[in-house]
Amino acid sequence: MDRHDIEVFLTLAEELHFARTAERLRVAPASVSQTIKKLERRLGAPLFTRTTRRVDLTPLGRQLLDDLGPAYAQLQGAIARATAAGHGISGELQLGYMSAAVARRVLALAGTFRARIPGCRVSIRETKLADLCGPLRRAEVDVSILPLPVAEPDLTVGPVLLSEAALLAVPADHPLARLPRVTPGDLTGQTFLFARDLPEYWIDHHLPLARSAVTITPLPGFQEMLAYADSGHGAVIVGAQTEQLYPRPGLAYVPIEGEPSYDYAAVWRTNDLSALASAFLDHTASTRRPPRSAPTRG
Secondary structure, eight states, rough: OOOHHHHHHHHHHHHHHHHHHHHTTTTTTHHHHHHHHHHHHTTTSSEEEEESSSSOOOHHHHHHHHHHHHHHHHHHHHHHHHHHHHTOOOOEEEEEOOGGGGHHHHHHHHHHHHHHSSSSSEHHHHHHGGGHHHHHTSSSSSSSESSSOOTTTTTEEEEEEEEEEEEEETTTSSSGGGGSOOOHHHHHTOEEEEEEOOOHHHHHHOSHHHHHHOOOOOOOSHHHHHHHHHTTBBEEEETHHHHHSSSSTTTEEEEBBOOOOOEEEEEEEEEEHHHHHHHHHHHHHSOOOOOBBBOOOO
């Protein structure tokens, strides 16, 4: 198995989705399928089971993942340490993130990065939803893990590091809370709560229907959005982990038709990427991430 084959297998084992695997590796979906078929022919048995609805590891696939994953991570670490030593990479990386949903992922990446790159330090700071790109533009952080979309001419977006289902948060006694999932038609005429000063494209991306069909209420931040929703002043589009991270018994969390997602990716200033920041981005690309969080009901 060459390095490309290993990366395709490990990424698909993590994503369990051919299109997301292709997007993450920046290759065509057909290329992912061809690579997996080639590996399966070589090994003599399927690595994945595939249906129209889901992809799962077979027992052989799980065995290969358990054996190959740690060895590949060790290899990548050795390469990273040699590269850092060769280029004299050291210093302090200022790493930002938005949302407790991605905090554990950021902390894990920071810890393994420090272990791989001797002599480096990592400082972590949280940013606010209403000031997504501010810390980057003010050079307060070198790289920030932000909820997508980010479509700014001076910023570059890397591969998705964490993906979770997007849900509709409404009061537990709201009529929509009793539905198994909501459709755009169910949401017509509703009030949606968003943080102030978000780009228009960000709101349009997360709204399940046209902006003209709903009312938008801007609020100072995420906690205010949840409080207003809890008191019956509107609905909020949130990530699946919100129920556990920000518990509010008065809210219900309803899946949305089409299974939209909340995705988080590394973002940096396009013309200002240090060697240390570049090494961190290489590290994120070589480190397996947890699978997408599934929808839950409140």
